[in-house]
Amino acid sequence: MAAVIEVKNLRKYFRVHKKESGLKGSVKSLFSRKYEEVKAIDGISFEIKEGELIGFIGPNGAGKTTTLKCLSGLLYPTAGFISVLDFAPWDRKSEFQKQISLVMGQKNQLWWDLPAMETFLLNKEIYEISEKQFKQTLDELVELLEVKDILKIQVRKLSLGQRMKCELIAALLHSPKVLFLDEPTIGLDVVMQKKMRDFIKEYNQRFRASIILTSHYMEDVKELCQRVIIIDQGKIVFDGQLEKVVQKFAADKMISLVLAKKVNPREFEEIGQIKEFEFPKVVIAVRRAAAPLAAAQILQKFPVTDLNIEEPRIEDIIRQVFTGKSV
């Protein structure tokens, strides 16, 4: 299957001017400005196929949003190749723009002072959606997201969750083939997040749309994406199946056991690193390859009522990948 999105060696550098703090710094910057080059994206490459739903994760400032902005044609790349649906996004051809959408959790395209319906009607004209298709898509989306009652209310009076849903509708009315979602669940409560996730999944499956999703919530990524791209300091650290993250970055496995009798904790030290000791519960980290042997040893030597070999939690691994330590 052909790639819908193709990125090769993409770079985006920003020139930012640095100002020393305080009034003195401000005055100084009037006369001599220091510029510094920030490498927001520093040579990334990847491909995304039709119907794929990719999680784009990384710490703040890793370059996730910048990448999405380059892919949607907002930013002009410093170097590298981008092709989305066989278009160069930067050319901003109408034919291209009619097939994509970028939703940013912290940005709104809805007309603030008017009911959401007005934005929908304007988008209908701008994207040249036929009357029939508009009605059908709108009805579907309105039902899926349960927003029937709020379409006639001024956008500024809506709650964050309601607004986010309307944002999503406005972004999806033209049934984009490629969808960039930047923190779509930010600021939403747990129930709402879940609904949003279900909706994204459904949209992905029904329209075979390619979706890139960035999120701070691991739940979003865990539930929606099979493949993740981890980006840090403008570089791709990992690209592959979510489960593989664990194998790649987690050198250890966790053995957690429940003891029948008190044991001196020091005795576990020869087996592995003690992560937790709270009688009767003990958690020991052991090298991945050595896990079965260690478990056998423990069973032989100690009075154990229960024993489990577990993978470390994915959140922990990713956190450690970002902080630069191996687990």
Next chain:
Amino acid sequence: MKILFVKFLPVKVSKYFQLAKITFEEYFVYRLNFFLWRFRSFILFLSLFFFWLAIYGQENNFLGYQKAQMLTYVVGIAFLRSLVLGTRTGDLAGQIRSGELTKLILKPLGVFSFCFVRDLADKFLNLFFVIFEVGLILLIFKFPFYLPKNPATYFFFVVLVTLAFFLYFLINLILSALAFWTEEIWATQWLFGVIFLQFFAGAFFPIDVLPAWLSRIIYLTPFPYLIFFPLKIWLEQLSAAMAVKAIFIGAFWLIFFYWLVSFLWQKGVKNYGAYGG
């Protein structure tokens, strides 16, 4: 009936029609805001009107203008302020700064067309009220409004006003484009908006009441082609040759600004950081 009308328009036009509609709706949300704006414009008109009325007193001739001509000039200012200087394009600078421009450039709709349509809506709405306001004053004071005698004058007037209309649109785009680089857009907008523009455009008084050397310098800038020259043509104080010359100089500025706008926007959009979010 309305729906039918929209349907028969080619799709491309209905896009702009909808945009104009939504712009009007926005004005109706902020009715008070709009009425205060109209009130301000009306007061400005009244002060100019009474100022010149007082200056002339019993005289009929002053600074080369007959009383009727001067008062017609003041009425002309009120009209051209809406027709030429009415704009929403100034909002662009703020949108560039805040990153709101993002939502515009992601859509299959030109940023310039977007602004142009909103400008039209603004002009239309303001013009509607100006006709009403000025009409009221004219009825009350019953002064002789100057109507051109030569039919060619109307032609020249329309040409120059159209020129002014586009000229001002381009000037606004240029000023907004500065926001791609500078953070202090308010300073530039205020300086240009209030001092250069309104003063040099003749939006307070006719420029030729100034010393000749000063007015000659001002004629070289693009500003008097916005209000002063169209009104001079209306008052039939320019010979045909001079009118043609004014149109040529205005057209020169138009072409130059057109080039400058394309240049600045191409550079600027590349520089655009799409901040926020």
